[in-house]
Each structure stands twice: as structure tokens, then as C-alpha cells.
Amino acid sequence: MTKDNASRIEPTETLDTSGMLCPLPVYKAGLALKGLKQGDVLRIICTDPGSLADIPAFAHQRGDVLLKVDDQGTTQTFLIEKGSGS
Amino acid sequence: MTTAATPEVGTPEAGERPRRLALVASKGTLDQAYPPLILALTAASLGWQVGIYFTFYGLDILHKDRFESLKVASLANPAGPIQMPNIVGAIPGATAMATKTMKKWMDAAGMPTIPEFIDMTRDLDVTFFACATTMGVMNVSEDDLIEGCDIAGAAAFLDYAASADVQLFI
Numbered sequence A: 001m002t003k004d005n006a007s008r009i010e011p012t013e014t015l016d017t018s019g020m021l022c023p024l025p026v027y028k029a030g031l032a033l034k035g036l037k038q039g040d041v042l043r044i045i046c047t048d049p050g051s052l053a054d055i056p057a058f059a060h061q062r063g064d065v066l067l068k069v070d071d072q073g074t075t076q077t078f079l080i081e082k083g084s085g086s
Numbered sequence B: 001m002t003t004a005a006t007p008e009v010g011t012p013e014a015g016e017r018p019r020r021l022a023l024v025a026s027k028g029t030l031d032q033a034y035p036p037l038i039l040a041l042t043a044a045s046l047g048w049q050v051g052i053y054f055t056f057y058g059l060d061i062l063h064k065d066r067f068e069s070l071k072v073a074s075l076a077n078p079a080g081p082i083q084m085p086n087i088v089g090a091i092p093g094a095t096a097m098a099t100k101t102m103k104k105w106m107d108a109a110g111m112p113t114i115p116e117f118i119d120m121t122r123d124l125d126v127t128f129f130a131c132a133t134t135m136g137v138m139n140v141s142e143d144d145l146i147e148g149c150d151i152a153g154a155a156a157f158l159d160y161a162a163s164a165d166v167q168l169f170i
Helices: A024-034 A051-062 B030-045 B056-062 B094-108 B114-123 B132-137 B154-162
Strands: A013-016 A041-046 A063-070 A076-081 B020-025 B049-054 B127-131 B150-152 B166-169
Touching: A013 A024, A024 A051, A024 B114, A041 A051, A051 A063, A051 A076, A051 B020, A076 B114, B020 B030, B020 B056, B020 B154, B030 B049, B030 B056, B030 B094, B030 B114, B049 B056, B049 B154, B056 B127, B127 B132, B127 B154, B132 B150, B150 B154
Parallel strands: A013 A041, B020 B049, B020 B166, B049 B127, B127 B150
Antiparallel strands: A041 A076, A063 A076
């Protein structure tokens, strides 16, 4: 899966963290990914302005693949493909 | 120093241990209880191993009778939730007012309470070290602490922290 065709990816699960501040979006995303398999895709919706920095760092540290970042101003949407970690 | 600080991908290679965060929580006010728990919860969510060493007033965060009623200092705290001169901060009830205001802020922002943070971090296997010296000095017994704390001295914590990738004193 490449970043180029990320717009056509159907997420396995969507997590809406609207209204939540750090550390909750990352915490909820960690819990959501626990329930997914390697290769599954989690869509995360955030309104915390820190998420633009936090969610990519979260994926990087976990070894997941950040497929897409969509910054719509007050809302950010991310697609993360689960890696081999828990 | 090793090059481990800037790997290509944060997750460890097969056979390597996960990253580790070692925190010291030395303060027992409500506002200062949040940072170690927020960092611990975040690191655990990244898949890191996390241990917090609760020492001196920080031990109150593990104290059964105190962890649900931590307070914000109203005296000598110019950054507190209510700006007040020290002479007002010294009045009975000022600490309660500052504490109530901070709790209101946290609640309005949807932030969990300290007891909730403790439950959430422990569900992610964060290790809570209770400082043995503090227990002795402040006359705190194991029964006074919430369940599942590891009682440890400085040597045991340093042994844990020596193989941590990030160590912070709060």
C-alpha cells in the first residue's frame, strides 16, 4: 500500500476523538489499534490542534504506517495502517 | 551515547526490548500530579515500557486516603488557577477554591481525573514504584497505598532508569 492511493483506502475502523485533548486521542488510538490486525487501517478524527504533530509521532513510535493526513482546519483526519506491534 | 535516539522507525526490531520511560513524580499537588500521569499514559500508548517513581510528596498520588483529594496550592503559586495575592491565598478556603477551579477546568476540557488516570495507566501496565525512604520518613505503610505498587529504594529505581531511553524528573 502506498501513500498515493490512500484516498481509496477503506478504513477497517474509525475513531472519533473530537473534543479530546492530549493524551486522550493517542490513548484511544492505542486501544483501538490493539483490537486490529497487522495491515488493518484505523481512521482517526481529531480536533486537538496538537494532533497534527502527535498522531504522526504516535505512528512512528509504534512502527505503524501513516498513510494519510488530511488537515481541514479545525478537524484533522488520519489513516494509520497497523504494523507488527501490539 | 548510542545512536538509538534516532532510529528509522520507533518500534524496536525483533528481539529488541521496547523503549522505556522512567519518571520521577516528586510533587503531590493536583496540578503536578497530572504531568507524570499524562506522559506515562502517552508513552504506554506508544508501546513503551513505563515506570514512575513516586517520591516525597509525590507519594500522595499513590496514597489511598489522599489520591482522590489532591489540592492546588493557593499560596505562593502565582501561576495558580485563581490569581490572588498571597495574603488572600492564606485565607482558609482559598486552597479549596483554587482546587475547585482547576477541577472545573479539567472537567470542562474533558480531562480524566487523577484516579481515572491511575486506572488508565495501570491498565496499560505502567509500573508504580513507591519510594521506600519516603514511606519510612512519612510513616506510610504498604496498606496505605493503592494496590499493586512496587516498593523500591533509589538503587532499584536507578537500575530501572539506567536502561530507560527517556528519564524525567517532575
